[in-house]
Amino acid sequence: MQPLHLIDAIGPFFRGHDVRTINWSKIPWHHLPKAGGSEAEAWWALVRADLTRFADQASAWGFNAVSLDDVTHLADHAWLEPELRARIARYREEFARCFEIFTTRGMQVHLTMDVMTYTPELQRRMVEDKREVNDYLAELLDGFFVSFPQVAGIIIRIGESDGKGVHDEFRSQLVIQKPAQARQLLCDLLPVCEKHARRLIFRTWTVGAYRIGDLMWHRRTFTSVFEGLESPALVISMKYGESDFFRYLPLNSNFFRTDVAKIVELQTRREYEGCGEYPSFTGWEYERYARELKHAKNVIGCMVWCQTGGWVPFRRIALIDPEAIWTDLNTFVTIRVMKDSMPVEDAVRAFAKERALGDAEALIELLRYSDEVIRELLYTEEFAQQKLFFRRVRIPPLLQVYWGNIFINHSIKKLLRYFVQEPEAALRSAARCMDRLEQMIALAPRAGVPVADLEYMRDTFRLLALAREYTFTEFTPEMETRLREAKRAYKAKYPKRGLRARYRIKTDFKPFWVKRRYLGWAIELLMRRRRGYRLIDRLLILHVLSMIYRIIAVRKPHWIPGFAKESAMGVDVVFR
Structure with a gap:
């Protein structure tokens, strides 16, 4: 052919x-x-x-x-x-x-x-x-x-x-x-x-x-x-x-x-x-x-x-x-x-x-730094490296960013803290990536590429670095203030649409109602770390869970986040 x-x-x-x-x-x-x-x-x-x-x-x-x-x-x-x-x-x-x-x-x-x-x-x-x-x-x-x-x-x-x-x-x-x-x-x-x-x-x-x-x-x-x-x-x-x-x-x-x-x-x-x-x-x-x-x-x-x-x-x-x-x-x-x-x-x-463009070697160096920043700050590397399945789908390796949305909330914080065993390494990685972004901005004129795009990337990823700090350190009112101020500055600098449209920053600092111990039990029950289905998947997760979800969707629709219900086909498709 x-x-x-x-x-x-x-x-x-x-x-x-x-x-x-x-x-x-x-x-x-x-x-x-x-x-x-x-x-x-x-x-x-x-x-x-x-x-x-x-x-x-x-x-x-x-x-x-x-x-x-x-x-x-x-x-x-x-x-x-x-x-x-x-x-x-x-x-x-x-x-x-x-x-x-x-x-x-x-x-x-x-x-x-x-x-x-x-x-x-x-x-x-x-x-x-x-x-x-x-x-x-x-x-x-x-x-x-x-x-x-x-x-x-x-x-x-x-x-x-x-x-x-x-x-x-x-x-x-x-x-x-x-x-x-x-x-x-x-x-x-x-x-x-x-x-x-x-x-x-x-x-x-x-x-x-x-x-x-x-x-x-x-x-x-x-x-x-x-x-x-x-x-x-x-x-x-x-x-x-x-x-x-x-x-x-x-x-x-x-x-x-x-x-x-x-x-x-x-x-x-x-x-x-x-x-x-x-x-x-x-x-x-x-x-x-x-x-x-x-x-x-x-x-x-x-x-x-x-x-x-x-x-x-x-x-x-x-x-x-x-x-x-x-x-x-x-x-x-x-x-x-x-x-x-x-x-x-x-x-x-x-x-x-x-x-x-400009100096191709400078562009290659910039792209190497970009690759590092994407892999280690957009993604949380330790979580992204894990193989996780729920029902018939492989769990995406990216939790905190979805399309044009950045989620900074207590439920994501709890999930990542459960899966990431070395939070200090994740924090060091974020700090190094922010340094890399400054190096990328410095390389941009030599490479002949738009400096404004790199500045936009730095400003966006600064929010991700703050979210990383929020996730892997103890919560304080001062941290909430820093995040809210950074969000306001980002919204003021970038428009809702057009060239360099901004991400939506969705923050919610209310404590997630599921305790860490029970969250761990739920994760181990519902998710698996191999492709093949377990006995519990065949008996419970693939069938009974679908019925439970449909009951919740009718009687407790507020339990399902609006974003999950309204984007793309809606989360309910996963339970069919």
Whole structure:
């Protein structure tokens, strides 16, 4: 199978989407112009101009394929609402022009697709006619491929659906609940793709819902879905680790199972590490994965997410906005490492030369310091190194920062104090990282990179250093005062949105009601330190706990933090 080096290109479709927190999980279709006219024409012209610049840069760097959203909004069907069908007709015209931008530059177009996405009318008709999801999708794709011969393939997501921030007539739902259903979906859709000589890229990403929820890391689930499947159309797409795009994760061992073609998903606009607002360099991290993947089974390339992912106020658009230098740097180095096996330092030098930056050696030194600061201050290293599972998900190695939020509260303090046995080392690490940040600011002019981005990073990480001190020392009123004053100064210096938008600092110093002893018992009961399920997981955690959670959600909803209920799909999905 030919090498495949994919990059996502949805950034231009967010132009003018002026909200405090943007959901970058897919194109905000409700924001796109719904009618014609000069304003709509101007908006689409701007999108095409941005996509042209993006395509020129991506193809020059060596990407041969692109992903865009999505089949659902471009595939017409008689069961859809009339007004929506008229809008889809307009989308089809506009996207055909967008596709041409990439195909004329030798880049294959792939469209994302959730299984399954409904409108109210579509869902009603499917129930009324007792239509199976797989049958409907096979018919839909058959017609779609005829309408769009320039589309080379589809990218299917079955383990996550639209979050609570998606406001659209189309809403996706999780319908694949068991491994056998996922395999049957492939068996029903692959013949359609083979008939039209199109590629079906199947993502193993899941958020832990239902029995299929451990597909991305559980070897038996993985092999039960893919073992023995032989199709020239099928490509399995996996994130590099057993969780989301975090550090401290070993390479996913499923890359070494089955002979089906695979690609590795890598994120260069790091949604949990600042989204390109400051340097969160991935070069050395991805170089290690690339080295290991050389020994894996039938890995044919990578999928680079340079824009998709996260609910954040940050909005620099990769390969287009000059301010997106840190994401561009990550993206350039990633494709050089993954495609050409270029050493990281040589790739950084090549990027510095292409962008006419300053001293490349100063930039490499700055990036080494940045890598250290991210690993040791954004993350708490001793906690991040621990392997922890809850139900069907691997616990993220990052607790205190989530998308555009920094949490400084007593519950996080108690959790980290339970897991971290050497708090003094964590405090020394934070102090050293703050010194590194000052060194990075001093290096920035020589390296030819924005000093303001490094100052923003220092100001943000100063809050993290204060949070570290709060976590691993005895609480005093003076510490609370320092944190509140630092939060006020940070809010005064940085705006809510726009270039260098600030993080939300969520503080709560009220004592957590669970005593340390009982917290420890709960952790040992609910979490495990190995992948395999314990007997108690099978008897209690996977089943009974789901019922308990549903009772709590109805009778004691205030026990569940608002952030956990409202962000993305909501925490309840983990208990399905």
